[in-house]
Amino acid sequence: MFRSVHNSTRVRDARAAYERVRGAHLDAVQAAFEDHILRLDWSREQIERYREQRLRALLGYARERSPFHARRLRGLDPSSATVADLARLPVMTKQDAQDEWDAIVTVPDLDLRDAERVLAEQLWFSYTPGGRQIFSSGGSSGVRGVYAWDWELFVSFACLAWRFQAREERRGPPLPRATRLAVLTAGEPPHASTPLFDMATAAGMDTVVIPARAPFDEVLAAVAAARPTHLVGYATVVGRLARAALAGDLELRLARVSTNSEPLLDEDRQAVRDAWHVPIHNLWGSTEIGVQAVGCGHAGGLHVCEDEVILERVDEAGVPVGDDEPAARTLATGLANRTFPFIRYDLGDQVTMLPEKCSCGSGFARVADIAGRRDDDFRYGECTVPASAFRHVLGTDPRVSEYQVRQTSAGAEILAVGQPDTATLTSSMVAALRRHGLPDPEVRVRVVGRLERNESTGKLRRFVALDSHPGNAG
Ligand SMILES: [Zn+2]
Structure with missing residues (x-):
């Protein structure tokens, strides 16, 4: 107190x-x-x-x-x-x-x-x-x-x-x-x-x-x-x-x-x-x-x-x-x-x-x-979660240097480069998705050494929607 x-x-x-x-x-x-x-x-x-x-x-x-x-x-x-x-x-x-x-x-x-x-x-x-x-x-x-x-x-x-x-x-x-x-x-x-x-x-x-x-x-x-x-x-x-x-x-x-x-x-x-x-x-x-x-x-x-x-x-x-x-x-x-x-x-x-x-x-x-960049939005039935919902959490965590968000049927899988506190990050993301109307979001955060970039352009696909045929993020 x-x-x-x-x-x-x-x-x-x-x-x-x-x-x-x-x-x-x-x-x-x-x-x-x-x-x-x-x-x-x-x-x-x-x-x-x-x-x-x-x-x-x-x-x-x-x-x-x-x-x-x-x-x-x-x-x-x-x-x-x-x-x-x-x-x-x-x-x-x-x-x-x-x-x-x-x-x-x-x-x-x-x-x-x-x-x-x-x-x-x-x-x-x-x-x-x-x-x-x-x-x-x-x-x-x-x-x-x-x-x-x-x-x-x-x-x-x-x-x-x-x-x-x-x-x-x-x-x-x-x-x-x-x-x-x-x-x-x-x-x-x-x-x-x-x-x-x-x-x-x-x-x-x-x-x-x-x-x-x-x-x-x-x-x-x-x-x-x-x-x-x-x-x-x-x-x-x-x-x-x-x-x-x-x-x-x-x-x-x-x-x-x-x-x-x-x-x-x-x-x-x-x-x-x-x-x-x-x-x-x-x-x-x-x-x-x-x-x-x-x-x-x-x-x-x-x-x-x-x-x-x-x-x-x-x-x-x-x-x-x-x-x-x-x-x-x-x-x-x-x-x-x-x-x-x-x-x-x-x-x-x-x-x-x-x-x-x-x-x-x-x-x-x-x-x-x-x-x-409307393809950055994730749609779950009637509910749309804008990319900014992820960016607000992931983009301002000093322990996350780079990330990729892949939509899953009930939430998202997040690949993060850096040393994030995955438990805190997961609960922040779950709360953010709930705020956007997703009732019971499933979020998995995986810490990775690096993210695969497009071979020809060198660009990283930051948001991979479920319906966009992500292939293997190559
Ligand atoms: Zn004018």
Whole structure:
């Protein structure tokens, strides 16, 4: 009893300390909004000039301060580099980013061990003495990643995530005096989703965080009780709430909806439209690059954040392809990340460019909505378990370095590389599957030395559904 009281006091203190620094950080975000909103009206020339200067700044800094990038940037003069010159550099993979962490980071007072210590010891979200936040995520490739977001980087990401909404709030009819944003994200460390999306975009707005991983009836009840005017959250959760509203189980008067972290499927977008008749801002992001593209709420697709991110659509060999040609993958260079530069980083997603200028008037290029990896979902009769249910557990366990999930008729077999506590992992996975409606899940965790990769592509099939003829994972 004493211990738990003691612990809860410590947690409360940790949260209070975090909130004090975060308050200052949010003020910095609000200040930067002014500039970011104006950028949305930039001409192509302004966007391209700005982007090129930012690229040179990033390359010059990374070459000087990151041994990893110094090696890769040999032979390129940052002071005269152009976006096209990026094609001369090697692709940076998720595995590179984690294996070479200490050679990539550009600051002397932070290495992977320090970052892991923060993740292991923090009682709540926290800031390092240097003003950095440490996050961890499973990501779509299944390799666990540890990330450091510095002060300025978070300001950039927050502005990118919210500037379209903020512009529309200012342009549109006046909002009711009291507005409230319901935030449906992980709700707790180590995921970056909550600090990034728990953000007021209009004066006088308050926010309430509702963990999206709770059983859906709890989420539904919490959203109903919060009576939000704005929603932001995982696309599948927002879609499910919209369907609940259409069924008469949820009554909300919404002004705006923002979705993220998962592909926004057509049926979810349509349900949101039908239920609430409000603008939808979909976001395509990653913990590494932050925010790659955001929907403006006017037309379909997403505006690429070209002022802060360079995207290259490339073929299998990493060679850029034309806008109208099919691409094998998308590489991203994050222009705002000085602490841990990502240069030609393989996002693992494919995007399609939309050639028409957007009706919102912005000159920022647009991509089509990111296609979902729907084959990553496991279906058990009527019940669907999204890949994220596995990723949330497996992808953030520091003792699991890589994994593969194979669907079985009543649950899953998980192959894990590393030294996981299999009993704990099994019970966490069983609980997660129950939350998604699987009544009596069977989960088996096997620790293996390595996972078999596809012989021709070298790719690892992370999620192997029962109906997809897995063969022998070769
Ligand atoms: Zn637009």
